[in-house]
C-alpha cells in the first residue's frame with residue numbers, strides 16, 4: 001500500500017522519528033535500524049561532541065538528519081542555531097525548539113511561531129515543537145511550518161498522551177502533518193495516537209530508558225504501523241446500552 005508521509009515535499013515510508021539525545025553513539029545505529037526510522041533528530045551541539053567522535057559517523061547513510069534548535073531560549077537563538085546547522089551541511093530541515101522553562105521544558109509557543117516564520121521564509125523545512133493549542137497551530141501554518149509537533153506530555157516523562165483531546169483537535173483542524181513529540185512512554189500510546197489520525201510519532205526517552213533498546217525500537221515501529229493501519233481501516237462502531245450477537249445464528253429466539 002502506498003502510504004507515504006510527506007513533509008515539505010520529502011517522502012518517507014516510516015512514521016517513526018527517533019530523537020538521538022539520550023543514546024550513546026555505540027547503539028544508535030542498531031536502534032535506528034530496528035526501529036525502521038528514516039528521520040533522526042540531532043541537537044547541533046551533538047554533531048561534534050568536542051572529541052574525536054562525530055555522531056554523524058554512527059548514523060546510517062539513508063537517514064534524514066533533522067537538526068533541532070535545542071538550547072534556544074527565544075526565536076533569535078533558534079534562528080541562529082538553524083542557520084549554523086545549514087552552514088554545517090545538515091540540510092534544510094530544522095526542528096524548532098524554543099524552551100525557557102527549565103522545570104517542565106514546555107515550548108514557548110509565541111517565540112516558536114516567530115522563529116518558524118523567519119526560517120520558513122529562508123527556505124527551511126520547519127518542524128516546530130509546540131504545546132497543542134489550535135490558535136498557535138493555525139499561526140504556525142500561516143508562518144510556513146511544514147508540520148506541527150505537539151507534545152503528548154513533558155519531555156522525558158514517559159507519561160503518554162496527557163494532551164490527547166487537544167492533539168485530536170489539531171488532527172481534525174490542521175491541514176499539515178501532525179507529529180506527536182515528547183512524553184510518549186509506551187508503544188501502545190504511540191499506537192493510540194496513530195489510531196487517532198496523527199501522522200507520525202517522535203520519541204527518544206521511552207526507547208532509551210528501556211532494558212533492550214533495539215527491541216523497544218522494534219516494538220515502537222510495529223505499534224506505529226499498527227495504529228496507522230487501524231486509522232486507515234476505520235474503526236468498527238461502538239454500540240451503547242446493549243449487546244449484539246457476533247453471528248446471527250447465535251442470536252436468541254424471540255419469546
Ligand SMILES: CC(=O)[C@@H](O)[C@H](O)COP(=O)(O)O
Pocket residue numbers: 019020021097129154155156157158181182183184202203204205206
Ligand atoms: C522536544 C524534545 O526534546 C523531544 O523531541 C525529545 O527529543 C523527545 O521526547 P521524549 O524524550 O519524551 O520522547
